[in-house]
Amino acid sequence: MRKPSLRAYRIASLFLLACLLFNYPVLALFNVGATAGGVPVLYVYLFAAWGVVIALAAVVIEGGS
Amino acid sequence: MAKRVLIAEDEPSILASLEFLMRRAGYETRNAADGEEALQLLPVFRPHLVLLDIMLPRRSGLDVCREIRADASLSGTRVLMLTAKGGNRDHERGLEAGADDYVTKPFSTQDLVARAQALLADPVLRLAPGAIPRQDP
């Protein structure tokens, strides 16, 4: 078995980060009635976090290959 | 009557020296160049003493010595073994086989003759049955 590469560790970390971001209790922090720029914060948070994860995935998984 | 000495030695020059020494000491001698010959001569010659080389062709000196000791008719025969010094405890084996004494090669002629005389002068020496009557000293 080859030694897992640095990329593999990064991908695994990103996966764990994503699991954390889209789960209780982080979600609960944003599950409030407030709005940001007129948009509910939960809605803003979910799409923002999602976007960040996708961007990181693009960098970590495809970047530098 | 002169005492009889059988000389069993395979080396001709040594045999010649032994023969000379024994004759000079006044004994009657017969020679054997190997163990087999010695055994053939024993019942005929009925020696009082056998000078027996331990390393003889055909039958070893040890064998011959054991045959002498096993033969009741030769109970009066003395055996002087000629052994090699330091050669595998030859003298011990010689004594075990029934030799009365031993000298190591190369030997001192005076020592050899003295030992032979001592053996032949032994007061308990008995003559072999049917042998010529023993002369008392």
Next chain:
Amino acid sequence: MLQGWIIVAASFAYIGLLFAIAWFADRRAARGQSVVSNAWVYSLSLAVYATAWTFYGSVGRAATDGVGFLPIYIGPTLTMLLGWFVLRKMVRIARLNRTTSLADFVASRYGKSALIGGLVTVIAVIGILPYISLQLKAVSTSFQILLGYPEVAMPPPAGSMVVMQDTAFYVALFMALFAIAFGTRQLDAAERHEGMVAAIAFESLVKLVAFLAVGIYVAYFMYDGLGDIFARASGRPDLEVLMAPLGGAAGSYANWVWLTVLSMFAIVFLPRQFQVAVIENTDERHLRRAAWLFPLYMLAINVFVLPIAFGGALHFPPGTVDADTFVLTLPMTQKAEGLALFVFIGGLSAATGMVIVETVALSTMICNDLVMPLLLRIRAFRLSEQRDLSSLLLDIRRAAIIALLMGGYFYYLLAGEAYALVSIGLISFAAAAQFAPAVIGGLYWRGGNRTGALAGLLAGFSVWIYTLLMPAFARSGWLGVEFVERGPFGVELLRPHQLFGLAGLDPITHAMIWSMIANVGAYVLGSVIRRQSAAEHAQATLFVDVYQQTGEPGSSWRGATSASALQTLVGRFLGPARAVELFTAYARLRGARSVDELEGDRDLVRFAELQLAGTIGAASARTMVATVAQEEPLGLEEVMTIIDEASQVIAYSHRLEEKQQELEEATRELKAANERLKELDRLKDDFISTVTHELRTPLTSIRAFSEILHDNPDLDPGERQRFLALVIRESERLTRLINQVLDLAKIESGLAEWRTAELDLREIVLEAIHATSAIFKSRGVTVEARLAPAVAPVMADRDRLMQVLLNLLSNAAKFCTPGTGRVEVRLEGHAGGVRVDVEDNGVGISRENQALIFEKFRQVGDTLTEKPAGTGLGLAICRRIVGHFGGRLWVESEPGRGSVFSFDLPAAAAAGGAGRLVANA
């Protein structure tokens, strides 16, 4: 006005466009210029995940759950992050095994078990029917609503119309035709459909653009942007709660998490997703692009879901319009005809894409893993004797597609009205999730076996039927609502939505928890209880260790068949022409001129099996190949299994064994060395004892006579002279002995000096004869020399060779009878050397003594007459001298007739070189 014919014409025009794209891609693929082998196309094709459910249903879900629709899309994002590990492994395995479908994949993993393949197929078919019905419902509903333009009216409920007038029925029929046209036009060894994938990628773009269009239209044309919509919604209590819905009304965090997990599985284990992600993958590296591009696609298609949901909820009076239709009905209210039509086309696109890929995947499974194994087993069909089965395979698939869509339609009639779109889809998701333990366990746990997989699948599927499918039937009035509300026979503990009292969860989460417990539990338990068969073990290793493999997987076939038999077999399924093509290509690859030259070895059998596996699946391929080739007896594999299972233990004990062997080896070497030392010691003792004995003999005589001469001065002169001569002779003997012992010691220790030169042996032999002539004369022995006139020179030390010759000659003289003795010396050259013989007619040497005389101190002579005068070292030294110059010294003798001592020396190198030159010329 949007008349019916316009909608239908636009729909068919769009489908026509998809066909054109597919046709183009297929043509390019045939020419080897794949348009599909592209990371962008691959990522877009994965978006077949977004179906009518996403297109219409998400908005419906959002209208009641707020962000509750999002886990369905966040889950796949998580999966794609791990895609580089998990999906790549599956892609690699599928490519190596020519896997045709999910069922084939699972069956392959568990020992190519036809039973597992069949079970997976059954689960997939039953599980996916609701999903297909969802598409039918969405398309027919949207069609009817659009048909009502400009009025916005909900269509009558499903099942309220005669079948022949039901839009959904025709939708199902047309979709079946599309799917048949797309997916079953040809049969290929690699079950890939490039045209289909190209069309799917295109339709993914269409539905995204359509959805974004309506989203932007609603947000920025109907309302003043997102802020406006949310501001208005916050004024409505029923909508305000949806802005922070978690932990509150509709969804809990548990539901959120389980939906995420569910969709993580769905993105891989839905048959159509497996088809596009694994089977249709052309390059593992595409997974890198897909890891972010596909999530981005889903983010994009979901951004406007909540705004549209709120917009619709604000626009329509509550209860009048189904939220599932907001995407379509909102543009209709604004008289945006074109947009409405585009939206309809987008929805049709999403539904068509899903139905085509899903039914193609399922029909492949039905054909390869359900129908073919049965047909092959039933002798009455005599399938194994039929010439060409390729058209039969295609017909089975076509029939399966029609059956699937009719099944979907039937489910739609039965349960379609009871649930919203998303709920229907989730039931299918939960069914697909049942494959996860068997597949993921199969990828990473070598111990997972057929028994476990069967048990897990059956247990999970049973729970799914009980907790999701039966309640769906119950709600539709088929079983009676009491079954759901009070439990079967009134046993509350067994209520399908609150099994064993687990309440407070939505039905999907509840079903997932129980089915996963049952599935994983049974899988692990079954795997642990029953031993793996050898065939299973081989496949398990193949899957788990796929990255360690290079090239094709190993073959368990014995080469016991002919190439033509295999070609005929493959031809029956792929068509004879295709088979000829494949086998000819293979023959070329193997360096054979034609197929006839190929040997039916295991590689070829494996090749044929792979070609068949690509068409009829691994399990059936194995059955078919077994009709012409013999399988390797399991004994060996069984042994391998045992070895492999205990591999760690063995590896450990192997190391121990190695250590032990090293130790034993060392001990043995030490023992041997010790033995050698002992032997040397003994030899040294022997030598010393022999030497001392040999030295003692002349010494004894010398001393005795010296003393006699000394003590007896009166000796007569003759005797005195005789004794002195003896002393002198023995002294000479002693000197000779000492010299020879030293000589031998020098030769043996390598300290001897050798003056090697080119010598003429003839000259030396003559000189030696001359030197010994006196001895011969004195003993009355005649010497005769028969020497070749010229011989090749030899490389040797002159003095040493002379020593050898003198020794041999004097020995010969010694053992000859005086008077009649005759010695002959011969010298002759031969190829590569020179040989010298010294023959006498003396006493001879007995056979046993012939070897002994060359040893040290071994003298042979007639002791009855006279002891030989030698030292017993002469021949030993001679043999060493001859040996030193690369020659050989030996004796041939017959007792009583004489002996021949011979030695042989190689010719000098210069002479040999010349000879070689001549030989080569």
